[in-house]
Amino acid sequence: MKSQPTTTLSLIWAILVILVAFAAPILAPFNPRQPVSDPLSIPSTTTVLGTDSLGRDLLSRLLYGARYSLGLSILAASITILAGGLIGLLAATFPGFPDRIILWILNSSLAIPGLLLAMVLVAGLGPGTSTVIIAVGIWGIPGFARISRTMFKQTLSMGYVDAVRALGGNWVWNSWFHILPNAGFRLIPLATVHVAWAFIGATTLTFLGFAGDPSLPEWGSMLNAGRLHLVQMPHLAILPGAAMSFTILSIHNLGTWLARISKPYSVH
Amino acid sequence: MVPLLNRPASRTLIAIGQRLIFGLLTALTAVTITFFALRLAAGDPLSSLLAQGLATPLQAEVLRVSLGLDQPLTTQYLDFLSSLLKGNLGNSLYTNRSVITVIMEQFQHTASLALLSLCIAVILGLGLGIIAAWRKGSNRSWLAETISGLATSLPVSFTGILTIMILSLSIRTISGSRVLLSSKELLLPALVLGFASSGAIARVIQSGLEESMLAPYMLAAKARGINKESRLLWHALRPSLPPAISLIALEASFLFAGTVVTETVFSRPGLGRLLVTSILQGDYPIAQGIVVLAALFYTFSQSLADILAFISDPRLEKAN
Numbered sequence: 001m002k003s004q005p006t007t008t009l010s011l012i013w014a015i016l017v018i019l020v021a022f023a024a025p026i027l028a029p030f031n032p033r034q035p036v037s038d039p040l041s042i043p044s045t046t047t048v049l050g051t052d053s054l055g056r057d058l059l060s061r062l063l064y065g066a067r068y069s070l071g072l073s074i075l076a077a078s079i080t081i082l083a084g085g086l087i088g089l090l091a092a093t094f095p096g097f098p099d100r101i102i103l104w105i106l107n108s109s110l111a112i113p114g115l116l117l118a119m120v121l122v123a124g125l126g127p128g129t130s131t132v133i134i135a136v137g138i139w140g141i142p143g144f145a146r147i148s149r150t151m152f153k154q155t156l157s158m159g160y161v162d163a164v165r166a167l168g169g170n171w172v173w174n175s176w177f178h179i180l181p182n183a184g185f186r187l188i189p190l191a192t193v194h195v196a197w198a199f200i201g202a203t204t205l206t207f208l209g210f211a212g213d214p215s216l217p218e219w220g221s222m223l224n225a226g227r228l229h230l231v232q233m234p235h236l237a238i239l240p241g242a243a244m245s246f247t248i249l250s251i252h253n254l255g256t257w258l259a260r261i262s263k264p265y266s267v268h
Numbered sequence: 269m270v271p272l273l274n275r276p277a278s279r280t281l282i283a284i285g286q287r288l289i290f291g292l293l294t295a296l297t298a299v300t301i302t303f304f305a306l307r308l309a310a311g312d313p314l315s316s317l318l319a320q321g322l323a324t325p326l327q328a329e330v331l332r333v334s335l336g337l338d339q340p341l342t343t344q345y346l347d348f349l350s351s352l353l354k355g356n357l358g359n360s361l362y363t364n365r366s367v368i369t370v371i372m373e374q375f376q377h378t379a380s381l382a383l384l385s386l387c388i389a390v391i392l393g394l395g396l397g398i399i400a401a402w403r404k405g406s407n408r409s410w411l412a413e414t415i416s417g418l419a420t421s422l423p424v425s426f427t428g429i430l431t432i433m434i435l436s437l438s439i440r441t442i443s444g445s446r447v448l449l450s451s452k453e454l455l456l457p458a459l460v461l462g463f464a465s466s467g468a469i470a471r472v473i474q475s476g477l478e479e480s481m482l483a484p485y486m487l488a489a490k491a492r493g494i495n496k497e498s499r500l501l502w503h504a505l506r507p508s509l510p511p512a513i514s515l516i517a518l519e520a521s522f523l524f525a526g527t528v529v530t531e532t533v534f535s536r537p538g539l540g541r542l543l544v545t546s547i548l549q550g551d552y553p554i555a556q557g558i559v560v561l562a563a564l565f566y567t568f569s570q571s572l573a574d575i576l577a578f579i580s581d582p583r584l585e586k587a588n
Contacts, residue, residue: 105297108297108298113524115525123556207425210547210548220425241425242426244426249421
């Protein structure tokens with residue numbers, strides 16, 4: 001397989017963001033929520049990237065932003081993947097009436113544009129970080145459940161599933177030890193791409209101001225705050241926006257790369 | 269142009285009828301999901317009014333009775349459905365104006381933005397998809413593929429802000445800034461939003477073209493001596509259009525969601541901004557009304573696209 005430079009770059013960036021997310025308290029020179037200098041000061045030796053409109057150190061906020069943005073989207077994606085995967089598994093293992101009902105509900109929920117469904121949930125739960133996680137998590141469930149249903153269905157039609165059935169394996173045993181590991185392996189690329197979608201979703205909701213806490217060092221909220229000073233201090237918006245976009249692109253690239261290497265015999 | 273299909277008229281009517289019934293049922297389910305998601309998530313829809321001190325507990329109690337919030341959930345749901353059928357979506361909690369009126373005021377702003385973005389998305393998506401499929405592996409094809417990949421994955425919030433920044437920088441340098449500034453009103457937001465939606469269209473067109481280029485009728489067309497341009501743009505493109513039409517309908521409704529972000533970025537009035545402010549204020553009738561209308565619009569455009577695809581592709585027989 002021809003190795004692509006974009007894949008390598010994506011991997012490097014993704015690892016970097018994960019490392020920064022973990023090591024933010026060590027790396028950040030200042031508290032990201034406290035003012036350290038004059039508002040909107042230019043980069044200097046103490047504040048390397050300058051300060052934002054409330055005098056908080058931009059570098060520290062960017063570093064902590066990796067932790068919050070990535071954390072929000074990974075938690076949201078876990079809700080989607082766990083719930084969506086379970087629904088898909090249930091639909092696939094109970095064909096006929098239950099499957100049809102589940103598919104009907106999934107298709108109808110896909111009729112509400114995801115962002116709007118997420119916003120309905122924000123309207124109900126009130127702005128906040130946990131709301132963002134829940135809303136983005138639920139946003140992805142119908143789509144992910146539908147894909148995983150297809151995956152599980154394909155796995156269920158394999159010969160070894162029949163073999164286990166013939167040997168007397170029951171439903172729980174079958175899905176836990178045979179279907180889940182096999183289909184789950186094929187779901188990994190999709191789940192990875194899904195983290196990228198959750199990242200877009202979470203940063204969109206925080207960009208719209210639904211994170212509640214305006215002092216939260218998170219890339220989406222920072223992008224929104226920075227756009228007010230776009231002419232004098234463009235880096236306040238450009239840096240979080242670029243960090244966000246690079247992260248989305250690299251997770252997305254990694255997902256498609258995983259999909260490519262996990263089916264080596266396909267035409268694509 | 270396109271030859272009429274020799275499909276019995278009765279079968280066409282039945283298929284269209286099936287799709288319409290399916291669309292209505294889907295709309296009903298979507299409206300139901302919206303209603304219950306909002307009610308179950310919101311413990312008390314009036315809590316934000318109370319928290320902001322805009323209503324005394326006594327006033328809230330009166331409002332609750334007049335909104336029917338003291339009724340059991342199923343009664344509320346049935347009331348909601350019957351007033352929806354009458355075209356009544358309730359009143360705003362803050363201004364007490366009818367939700368329909370408030371929405372209609374903002375509708376034109378969002379509609380013009382969404383319509384122009386859709387045109388841009390279709391033109392850009394078709395162009396990128398055709399270029400990407402034209403000569404697979406060439407630099408131009410790679411570039412088109414990269415651009416459509418960027419279009420799908422770059423968040424609208426960031427591309428919008430980048431565009432505004434480039435605009436404000438060029439206003440300093442280029443004279444005739446008034447033309448540039450007026451483009452900020454509609455053209456730029458539409459470009460940003462259209463670009464975001466063009467990626468998916470390009471991908472569907474590209475994979476459709478690549479698939480149909482392998483089909484035997486392409487070889488037959490080549491044998492008949494038809495040149496490459498007409499082969500690609502007529503013989504190969506036509507069968508890849510139905511999936512693109514369904515996708516464009518899908519995009520049309522997602523454009524509506526996209527306007528939420530675009531309107532915020534460009535500080536444009538419209539339904540998206542209305543939705544964001546009504547959610548932040550806790551004005552649930554407005555939020556509910558906008559989402560319900562969006563869901564209805566979505567299922568309507570989806571059914572329309574299904575019917576169009578059915579009419580344009582003789583291979584589609586079964587309604588699914």
